[in-house]
Structure formats: C-alpha cells, structure tokens
Amino acid sequence: MNKTNYFIEGLQGAGKSTLVQKLSDKQRDYQVFREGDYSPVELAWCAYVTEKQYREILLRYAAIEAQIKQKTFSEGSYKIVCYTQILTEIPGFHKDLEKYEIYNGNLDKESFESVVLERFERWNETGQIFECSIFQNIIENQMLYLMMSEEEIFAFYRKLKKILASKQYKIIYLDVEDIAESINIIKRERSDENGNEIWFPMMMQYLQASPYGRKYHLTDFDGLIAHLERRKILEHRIIEELFQENSIILRAKKYNLQT
Numbered sequence: 001m002n003k004t005n006y007f008i009e010g011l012q013g014a015g016k017s018t019l020v021q022k023l024s025d026k027q028r029d030y031q032v033f034r035e036g037d038y039s040p041v042e043l044a045w046c047a048y049v050t051e052k053q054y055r056e057i058l059l060r061y062a063a064i065e066a067q068i069k070q071k072t073f074s075e076g077s078y079k080i081v082c083y084t085q086i087l088t089e090i091p092g093f094h095k096d097l098e099k100y101e102i103y104n105g106n107l108d109k110e111s112f113e114s115v116v117l118e119r120f121e122r123w124n125e126t127g128q129i130f131e132c133s134i135f136q137n138i139i140e141n142q143m144l145y146l147m148m149s150e151e152e153i154f155a156f157y158r159k160l161k162k163i164l165a166s167k168q169y170k171i172i173y174l175d176v177e178d179i180a181e182s183i184n185i186i187k188r189e190r191s192d193e194n195g196n197e198i199w200f201p202m203m204m205q206y207l208q209a210s211p212y213g214r215k216y217h218l219t220d221f222d223g224l225i226a227h228l229e230r231r232k233i234l235e236h237r238i239i240e241e242l243f244q245e246n247s248i249i250l251r252a253k254k255y256n257l258q259t
Contacts, residue, residue: 180221
C-alpha cells in the first residue's frame, strides 16, 4: 500500500509536536521533519542565502566554519543553513542568521510565494511527517509581516492546492477550542526552572514588531489572542473550502490517534 504524507497543523499550543511524536512512534518507517530541520518544503529557523552571502557568513564566523558547513545544504544556487541547530556562544550569531530567513517580511510577497511554491512543486516524496509546514509559519508571515488580505492569502493557497493535487498527503489539524487557556498553559510550560517565561515574551516581541501588530496596537495578551482567533477562522475556511478532502480536524489534546 502506498504511503501518504502527514502535515500536522494548528495554532501555537495545540500540541503539534506531541502529535508528530505519537505519529512517528506508530509509523516508524516514516521520515519526520520538525521546525528547524532541513526540510524539502519548509524553511522555518533556516537561513536561505546566495553563494555570495554564504561565503560572507563563513568569513564572518570563521571560528565555527566547520559547524556551519555541517548544517548547510545546497539547493541550486542557494544554500540553506539550519542555524538554530548550531550551538555557539558567539554573541549575535543566531540573530544575525535570522535576517536571512524567508519569513518576518525579509522577502517581498512575490519572492516569498515563489520560494515556497517552487519547493512544494519539487517535492515528490511519500512516507513523511511535517510539523506546521502548511499553515503556521507561512500564514503568520502573510498576515503579520506581508499584511496580505484574506483574499490574497486564499489566492496563494489555491496555487498550493493545485501543486499538491498530484501528491499524496493528509493535513491533520489540531483545533484549539479555548485559545486563551491554551496560551496560558504554554506560558507556564515554556518557562525556565525559576518560573521565568521564555516563549511568551519572544512571541509578543514577534507580534509587536510586525507591521500588522504595530498598525493595530497588538501589545498585550489580548492582542495576541485576537490575532490567533483571526488566524484560526482563516485556517478553518481554507481547510473547508480548499483542502477538505485531504484534511482531518481533531480536538487539540482530546483525540484518539488511530493507526
């Protein structure tokens, strides 16, 4: 029987990483791609650079050249550096490499869509599991940084649907019923041993720095929840109108995983 591919999706705190692990434990012959890994379709936490930019990075961080090369992959005339997987105490290294991501408004709308769609088009594998590679990082960039309208986002996903038409895949969407409660839980879970929050301040900085966050003054917890509510409605509509035949919606953290 032919294998399919699984895209695990949902809002922050939905339990995507947990489901990826559960699914990979059951499907041990499947290849798993988590955020930050070198993935055939997703570029979260990876620098996407030209040959010239790559040489400049190696010169700038000559002390860890070997580690950088170890986490670098070539795609045509571009290099992909999984920089968050490089352990170093060099000040500013990770912040510097973050500037080369395709997200956070670093590319304009046309360039961003071109990179994403071309990589999905080249991808033609089965038996793979992906963590948030259809929605989260793509749609956050479109909503918050590129300030795309709902119809512009829909136009992008219509193109993606056409590209995926000949491929084997299933989207498993973890639906968060109470977003505020879910965010409060991960605020506590993603804190250090002294109770200092780690994830939430970074998430708020990401939101506040975005053009959308600045325009609508999303500066606090309520602003984050308002954004995630808007994103959830949009993702549900995309699934229902474009990907319904290839999607399964499960209640976050309240599902029975079937083999």
